[in-house]
Amino acid sequence: MKRKFAPLFAAGVLVVSQLLLAACSNDSKKVDGKTENASYDPNSHLEVSWTAMLHTPSPPTDTVLKKIEEKTNATITFNWVPDASKEERITSALAAGELSDIVSLTMLTNSSVRNSLKSGMFWDVGEYLDDYDNLKLISDDVRTAASIDGKLYGVPFQKDLARSGLVIRKDWLDNLGLEVPTTLDELFEVARAFTEDDPDGNGKKDTVGFGDRNDLRYSSFKTISSYFGSPNGWKVEEDGSFTPEFVTKEYKDAMDFSRKMYEKGYLAKDFAVTAKTDQQQQFAQGKTGIYTGIVDIKNLKVLAEGIQDDMELEPVNKIKGPDGEYHIWSENSGVGGLLAFPKSEVKTEAELKRILKFVNDLINKDVYMLMTGGIEGTHYELESNGSIKILDNALWQKEVQPFSSSRPSEVTHSLVDADPKKQLANELIKENNEFAVLDPTVPLDSPTANERGTELQKITTDATIKYIMGEIDKKQFDAEVEKWRKAGGDQMAKEYAEAYKKSQN
Template sequence: MKKKLLMLCALMLAAGSVIACSKQETGATAPKAGEPAASGNVNDISEKLTITWMSQAFQGGGWPEDHPMIREINKKFNVDLKIQWVPFANYKEKLNVLAASNEFPDVFYILHPEFNKWKKQGLFYDIQPVLKDYPNLAKIPQGPLTVLNPKGKVLGIPYYLTEARDSYAVREDWLKNLGMSSPKTVDEFYEVAKAFATKDPDGNGKQDTIGFSFYIDPTENMLRDIEFLQASFGLSRLWKEEGGKLVPYQTQVEEWKHFMTFMNKAYNEGVLDKDFAVNKVRSTIEKFEGNKVGFTILNPNDYNNTKKAVQKLVPTGVVTPIEPPKGPTGLTATPTFDILYKQVINNKIDEKKKRRILMIMDYFLSPEGSDFIKHGIEGVHYKKISNDKYEKLEAADKDRQNLINNWILRPFDPGIQMYKWEDPAYHKVMRDMFAMNEKFKWPNPAAGLESETFNRSGGNLNVKFMETVSKIIMGREPVSAIEKASQDWLANGGSKIIEEINKSYKE
């Protein structure tokens, strides 16, 4: 009897421990960094953890391991943070290499095609059950937070992009030289662009300027830097919803005809940049800054840099953001980005490490944390002059303290690249540009939806379609050639893509 009583007590104690641990896992509130936590609490930071984090990297590369920003994070959260910076051009390849070996880091940035491919395999940690414990993560708008996720799950934290970021801009000094005003309609835009190409707007006595330019994006085979023109003639941004069904722009034959009639005329009359077919990502802005073209797409975050570049060649040059000119029926748009990329947590790691990563992410989106990942360390990267005045220090340029904010995770705020040591008047210009652009969003309702046929052959189909578009603009094919291009797109896989995209859309 005595042995039975002892065994029963032991079982009751064990059951009590399991219940207590379960309560702490599902309902624990994350303590502030540095505060002690209850024994067994998954958010206890008394144990030092090594965290591996893989991120994309762009020009200049990432931080060295011994970096002041990493040291601060390590100290605050009792971690040994190791960031692996992978050049963006090689990032997709790196993800697939890791997938082949099933050796992912603890947390990593993921592109939406790979997220879609792996989201049903149990690879990513589902944050939904614990999201309430992280108030700043929980404030992320539901659309970006849940997009692409299986129903009821949150398998990653979205990487914020300013959806309606870019403005259209004009050389105001060229307008003044020619006695013209900013265009409000597509017809007025053509008139101004033609004058820029033919009436010597820079006054150098040479016919060496053009009206407008664009380039063909090789990743999506889209026309870039003239989005407002496409939209003004009724073209969708890749897909549109019609009668509850998604329809691709490759089937919008009549809209394409109107748009390309306009573009072919501009090409023949020297209004359009004749080198558009070989232009690259920054060609339009570089030609604008080089005093060669009168209109451009302008990122508000780069407004000051563009203005300085223009005024380096032309001290009296004036760069003015304008609303995108409207088409015959009042349509227009601004370039629009989709928030589809995410930071995901490896589901294989233990719960303590998962929670520590969430604490760090939540901090990055808090007022204190977002200030840290943008501006860096007070006294090292900036100093406070008064309550509303700050000075940037030399170490900020050397350390590039803002790489987490730029490349890893940041708040849902268009002001992600507005720094507190900058002129508030400049910030107003930028915010006014963002507010103007917000009115002209050009959403793609099929963004991120899955189609096996598109993954397999959609790229080649779109290349062939865009080749016809280019030939029509240059006059090498008649406008009617778009009819056959559309039929070929449908016959060679486009119809199946439509079917699969719509199936994904309904799900």
């Protein structure tokens, strides 16, 4: 197998090489320098390439990578894809068949991804998982949620059921004499005060309540709509029919809430063109005071070092909706995507088994710790109570953090974080399980969704953003929904209903 080259980075700016997803040659994979035959020792040295998502401004150094390679008896070539451009790059790679041995597919609702999975491009690994001590622990619920038509085309990324929530500037709340919000009205007031009442005390009107980004699913809107009680994607009616979230009263109430914040300037005016990393930087620089993504609380604190060292953050997971209840949307029912293995690169069953052994080893406690905390004594130390204390946040961010999003499981090992706010965030994420709202279509299949789902979703996503920004009114929004229906939305709902009925029998 030819070695692939990782993307280049210069001056802190990501420059993605055109070789990012360069195809492997048709040579058989080599183990310990020898061409593989029908079978080989699963503990033999492995050369493996991996297309993985990058959620940080730059890729990691090889300090921790070398340790991971030692523990897994592998030589790993990471092909990092910036999260902001993953849709374009992954779909292009799938269309061209230019893939790595392992491909992190985190967009399971993307029609191109689903079509590629269903086409037979990737190995069905369902029958193999129980042969490995860590992989066999993947629950039946997670396997079902990650399957398409009963086939599991990769190892599921195991994540908590619902990781959404808010991170709020606690020091700004204290400066303004405000309490942590518990209702939507209180949240709106905090957004107002953070925009209008000089929360940082510098005498300038240079702050905004909600920072945000150009991804409706992971922006403030999806979380706010779930607070209002909106379905997560779809709602199953009593008669078994499926109703899309964006025609419900709760979704439209959330649109009105966000539109009002946008009109008054409490929601960042540039959210529609802001990438996740820019959203994080704006928060770290003290330009915004509310961030959507409770899981990122430690990263935000790290980014603020040397800029706002006195920043105090508060994770929030409970905002009561109009019905007085708590709701939070679940991302793919605890499945963060798939570690998928293309048959064009992983050519034999024996080769597949060796790579599955590699993935299994990544879940071992020692490797998990490398991908989470780094090297003990260099990046972290264990406190007497078993908590992890990061020794140098800047070093950890540079050498460790990029690996964390590639951990196959975030639920197998329970760790205590020495940062009390990060530990609180972890506990609140666990608590979200009690009121998580699942997407009923996750385990279901729709031919129309597979063929045109992403295209159809863009109609209603664009319409929602335009409504929030005041570019269209409700009548025009409804016209876009009607366009969605005629273009295949109603057919998709029908197919989901049929698949759901079949699954209940």
